[in-house]
Amino acid sequence: MTITNGYTTLANFKSFAMPDRASDATDDAVIESIIEATSREIDRQTCRRFWKDSADVTRYFTARAADLLEVPDLVSVTSLATDDGLRTYATTWAVTDYDLMPFNATADNLPYRRIAITPNGLNVFPANRQKGVKLVGKFGWPAVPDPIETACKIAAKSIYHSRFGQNENAVSTITGGGVVVTPKDFPAEAWTMINPYRMRR
Numbered sequence: 001m002t003i004t005n006g007y008t009t010l011a012n013f014k015s016f017a018m019p020d021r022a023s024d025a026t027d028d029a030v031i032e033s034i035i036e037a038t039s040r041e042i043d044r045q046t047c048r049r050f051w052k053d054s055a056d057v058t059r060y061f062t063a064r065a066a067d068l069l070e071v072p073d074l075v076s077v078t079s080l081a082t083d084d085g086l087r088t089y090a091t092t093w094a095v096t097d098y099d100l101m102p103f104n105a106t107a108d109n110l111p112y113r114r115i116a117i118t119p120n121g122l123n124v125f126p127a128n129r130q131k132g133v134k135l136v137g138k139f140g141w142p143a144v145p146d147p148i149e150t151a152c153k154i155a156a157k158s159i160y161h162s163r164f165g166q167n168e169n170a171v172s173t174i175t176g177g178g179v180v181v182t183p184k185d186f187p188a189e190a191w192t193m194i195n196p197y198r199m200r201r
Contacts, residue, residue: 041181
């Protein structure tokens with residue numbers, strides 16, 4: 001199989017977990033399934049995802065204030081438009097109408113989390129209007145953070161070794177149909193790396 005939106009690659013995992021067998025392709029399909037399942041469990045536990053959309057996605061939001069819009073992890077904006085009450089989104093904002101925040105997110109390999117109006121902008125958000133904002137862009141993180149990749153490799157290694165009775169803590173189910181990963185499969189050091197990235201519900 002091919003890993004979809006995984007937080008490490010097959011090659012990086014094998015270099016980390018089994019360097020003496022890096023050229024052995026016998027278990028590659030199983031390893032790829034483990035990596036993908038581990039990545040999705042990280043998404044579930046953090047309530048966010050660290051992969052970036054490969055193409056623009058359209059999403060709709062309800063602004064709670066006229067000057068600020070809270071958004072999920074965001075990498076870039078292609079277009080931003082607001083609703084006039086008819087769901088036509090006739091007001092298209094210029095890039096000078098808004099700021100992506102935090103300002104230095106890109107330099108720090110972080111996503112944007114808010115969109116604020118600029119002092120000289122021509123528009124404001126329609127506060128509390130359901131689906132009042134139409135946003136087209138790429139969501140996720142600019143790149144997978146190093147601690148997330150390392151946590152993925154640690155957990156995936158634990159799960160992989162559990163197939164051979166080498167790890168008593170992992171309880172994952174590995175079948176021909178795929179891999180089911182649970183929080184119990186994650187070693188303590190993996191949780192230490194993941195916890196700072198959790199979104200608080």
